[in-house]
Amino acid sequence: MNQLITGGAGFIGANYLYYLAEQNTKDKIVCLDSLTYAGNLHTIDSLIKEDKITFVKGDITDRALVDKVLTEHQIDVIVHFAAESHVDRSIEDASAFLNTNILGTHVLLEAGRQHGISRFHQVSTDEVYGDLPLDRPDLLFTEETPIHTSSPYSASKASADLLVLAYFRTFRFPVTISRCSNNYGPYQFPEKLIPLMIANALADKKLPVYGKGENVRDWLHVRDHCRAIAMIVNDGKVGEVYNIGGHNERSNIQIVQTILQSLGKDESLIEYVTDRKGHDLRYAIDASKIGKELGWKPEIYFDEGIVSTIKWYLDNKPWWEEIVSGEYQAYYAKMYGGRS
Ligand code: NAD
Ligand code: DAU
Numbered sequence: 150m151n152q153l154i155t156g157g158a159g160f161i162g163a164n165y166l167y168y169l170a171e172q173n174t175k176d177k178i179v180c181l182d183s184l185t186y187a188g189n190l191h192t193i194d195s196l197i198k199e200d201k202i203t204f205v206k207g208d209i210t211d212r213a214l215v216d217k218v219l220t221e222h223q224i225d226v227i228v229h230f231a232a233e234s235h236v237d238r239s240i241e242d243a244s245a246f247l248n249t250n251i252l253g254t255h256v257l258l259e260a261g262r263q264h265g266i267s268r269f270h271q272v273s274t275d276e277v278y279g280d281l282p283l284d285r286p287d288l289l290f291t292e293e294t295p296i297h298t299s300s301p302y303s304a305s306k307a308s309a310d311l312l313v314l315a316y317f318r319t320f321r322f323p324v325t326i327s328r329c330s331n332n333y334g335p336y337q338f339p340e341k342l343i344p345l346m347i348a349n350a351l352a353d354k355k356l357p358v359y360g361k362g363e364n365v366r367d368w369l370h371v372r373d374h375c376r377a378i379a380m381i382v383n384d385g386k387v388g389e390v391y392n393i394g395g396h397n398e399r400s401n402i403q404i405v406q407t408i409l410q411s412l413g414k415d416e417s418l419i420e421y422v423t424d425r426k427g428h429d430l431r432y433a434i435d436a437s438k439i440g441k442e443l444g445w446k447p448e449i450y451f452d453e454g455i456v457s458t459i460k461w462y463l464d465n466k467p468w469w470e471e472i473v474s475g476e477y478q479a480y481y482a483k484m485y486g487g488r489s
Contacts, residue, residue, distance in 0.1 A: 150176045150177075150225045150226055150267075151176065151177040151179065151222050151223050151224050151225050151226070152169075152176050152177070152178050152179070152224070152225070152226045152227075152228060153179050153180075153181060153218060153219070153222070153224045153226070153227045153228070154166060154169075154178060154179070154180045154181070154202075154228050154230065155180075155181050155182065155209050155227065155228070155229045155230055155231035155257065156182055156188070156229070156230035156231030156232060156272075157180030157181075157182055157193060157202070157204075157230065158180065158182040158184055158188035158189055158190055158192060158193055158204075159182070159187050159188055159189075159230060159231070159234070159338070160187075160234075160332070160334075160336050160337045160338060160341075160371065161230055161272065161332055161371055161374060161375070162180070162182070162230035162231070163189075163192045163193050163336050164334060164335065164336060164371045164372065164374075164375050165228065165230065165375045165378060165379075166178065166180060166193055166196055166201075166202055167196070168372065168375040168376065168379065169379070170196055170201045170202075172379070176226075177203070177222065178201065178202045178203070179202065179203045179204075179205060179218060179222045179224065180193065180202050180203070180204050180205065181205045181207055181209065181214075181215075181218055181231070182204070182205075182206065182207075182231065183206065183207060183208040183209070183231075184206055185233070185245075186476065186480075187233075187234065187235075187338050189336075189338075189468075189472070190204070191468065191471075192336050192468070203222070205218055208249075208253070209229075209231050209249065209253035209254075209256055209257055210248060210249065210252050210253045210256055211256070212256050212259075212260060215256055215257060215260040216260055216263075216264075219260055219261070219264045219266070220264070224261075224264065224266060225266055225267045225268070226266060226267060226268045226269075226270070226382060227257055227261050227266060227268070227269045227270065228270045228272070228378065228382060229254065229257055229269065229270060229271050229272055230272045231249065231253060232246075232249060232250050232253075232272075232306070233245045233246040233249050233250060233302065233305070234302070235302070235338075235340055235341070236276075236300045236302045236303070236425065237340070237425060237484060238302075238340075239300050239301040239302035239305070240300060240301065240425070240426050240427075241483075241484075243301035243302075243305070246301055246302055246305040247301075247305055247308075250302075250305035250306055250308070250309050251305050251308045251309050251312070254271070254309040254312055254313065255309075255312055257269070258312060258313065258316045258322065258324075261322070262316065262320055262322045266323075267323060268323050268324075268325070268382060268387075269313070269316075269322065269323065269324045269325075270324070270325050270326075270327070270378065270381060270382050270385075271309065271310060271313045271324065271325070271326045271327070272327060272329075272378065273306055273309070273310050273326050273327060273328045273329075274303065274306050274328055274329060275290055275328050275329060275330045275367070275392070275394065275432050275434055276298065276299070276300070276302065276303035276306060276429065276432070277296050277298060277303055277306055277307040277310055277328060278290040278294045278295075278296065278297060278328070278432075279296075279297035279298060279299055279303075279429065280299060280429035280430045280431055280432065281430065281431040281432065281433055282430060282431065283363065283365065283430050283431050286398075286433075288433070289433045289434060289435035290328075290392060290394075290432070290433065290434050290435060291392065291435045291438075292328075292389075292390045292391070292392055292438055296310070296311070299427045299429050300427055300429075310326055310328075310390075313326055314326070314388075314390075317387065317388045318388075323387040324387060324388065325381050325382070325385040325386070325387060325388075325389055325390075325391065326389075326390045326391070327377065327378055327381055327390075327391050327392075327393050327439075328390060328391070328392050328393065328434075329369060329374050329377070329392075329393040329394065329434075330366065330367035330368065330369050330393070330394040330395060330432055330433075330434045331366040331367060331368050331369065331432065332368075332369055332370070332371045332374050333368055333369075333370060333371065333454065333455065333458055334370050334371035334372060334454070334458055334461075335371070335458065335461045335465070336468070337371075338472065339469050339472055339473055339477070340477070340480065342366075342401065342404060343404065343408070343455075343458065344462060344469065346404070346405050346408045347408055347412070347459055347462045348462070348469060348473055349418070350408055350409055350412050350414045350418060351412065351462075351463075353414070353418065354418070355418055355419075355420040355489075356405055356409070356418050356419050356420060357420055357422040357485050357488065357489070358401055358402060358405055358419055358420065358421050358422065359401070359422060359423070359424045359425045359428060360421070360424035360425075360428060361402075361421065362400060362401045362402030362405065362419075362421065363400050363401070363402065364400065364401050364428060364429065364430055364431065365398050365399065365400050365401075365430070365431040365432065365433070366398070366399065366401070366404075366431075366432055367394045367395055367396070367397055367398050367432050367433045367434050368395055368397050368399060368404075368451055368454075369393065369394055369395035369397065369447060370395070370447070370449035370451075370454040370458075372448075372449060373393075373395065373447040373448055373449055374393055376445065376448070377391070377393045377439060377443075377445045378393075380439070380443045380444075380445050381439070381443065384443055385442075385443065386442070391438055391439040391442075391443075392434045392435060392436050392438060392439065393434065393436055393439060393445075394433070394434025394435070394436045395434075395447045395451065396434075396436070396447070397447075397451045398431070398433055399451070402419075405419060407455060408455075408459065411455070411456060411459050412459065420489055422485065422488040422489050423488045423489075
């Protein structure tokens with residue numbers, strides 16, 4: 150099989166490429182990524198050098214390019230990670246989100262359909278379900294939970310999911326969708342909660358916690374997410390949606406405290422700042438369907454996963470220091486300046 154992985158220079162896509170390489174897959178793996186601010190070729194350097202993957206720099210909205218890649222590499226399977234992924238950026242300006250997440254997904258669907266590929270997997274998010282109340286721990290997102298989005302990011306992902314399902318219903322195009330909760334692990338861009346807090350704590354900078362820090366996320370190690378995606382691509386039923394989650398709910402303040410403790414830093418670094426607009430209160434996933442149908446369950450306990458992740462950021466300072474010393478400075482000043 151020949152697989153096209155979109156967005157493989159980003160956080161989860163890159164971890165997926167490493168996961169495939171470790172499985173010694175015989176498949177030919179092609180990565181298509183336009184290298185936005187979130188894409189980083191250094192992350193997958195070794196895979197390119199060792200000929201484990203073929204890298205193509207390009208935009209998923211470019212139909213001619215997508216056609217060329219599908220033809221030249223005789224692609225059978227598309228695993229689609231590429232997206233604008235940061236909620237805060239979507240609140241500032243949604244246009245790139247609509248373009249990549251909706252129109253880009255449509256280009257891949259249409260090109261994939263015309264080339265007769267055998268599987269299209271859409272990597273989606275639990276954010277399409279909106280949020281849950283803080284005081285109802287009994288409520289979880291199932292695959293039947295209605296789509297009810299909050300941010301321009303989640304609206305764009307939900308739109309893409311609806312298009313994917315429309316291609317199944319209308320054309321019997323062989324799709325699957327996974328909707329995962331918050332990931333953490335190596336190579337996450339430092340605009341996201343966990344790497345941002347690690348980087349700030351190491352620099353003795355303030356740790357900006359939105360609102361009261363009581364919002365809850367259901368954290369899953371990226372490796373467990375990648376393993377779940379591979380299972381769905383190989384054995385998932387076409388036309389189906391699979392939730393993926395860690396049964397590991399933590400409030401943001403708990404996460405920040407864990408990071409501070411682990412790094413031996415003082416809680417006085419915490420700064421409560423103006424809340425995110427439309428901030429989703431709680432995400433919590435019911436992942437029983439993928440458990441029952443495909444036998445997946447998380448393997449990495451959060452208490453171990455967070456320690457190894459913090460260690461990874463300590464051991465790989467050049468990777469993220471290069472990012473935070475560049476145009477990220479302007480982003481940080483824009484997003485956090487005047488917020489306290
Ligand atoms: P990321 O922002 O780290 O990486 C996105 C990658 O896509 C980058 O390499 C970027 O260069 C590439 N890209 C963006 N626009 C592109 C375009 N038009 N053409 C080609 N490449 C483009 O994102 P991530 O956190 O790795 O998320 C990957 C996917 O997983 C996304 O679809 C996201 O919605 C989904 N997801 C993320 C999480 C999470 O916790 N991070 C959880 C559930 C689902
Ligand atoms: O649930 C899956 C989603 O998880 C993915 O679809 C998104 O691509 C991914 O970015 C993530 O979205 P979140 O908005 O939950 O992640 P983020 O890391 O931006 O924020 C996590 C929580 O931490 C959220 O409640 C906001 C809060 N936060 C975040 C930042 C960056 C802070 O309090 N301070 C911060 O500086």
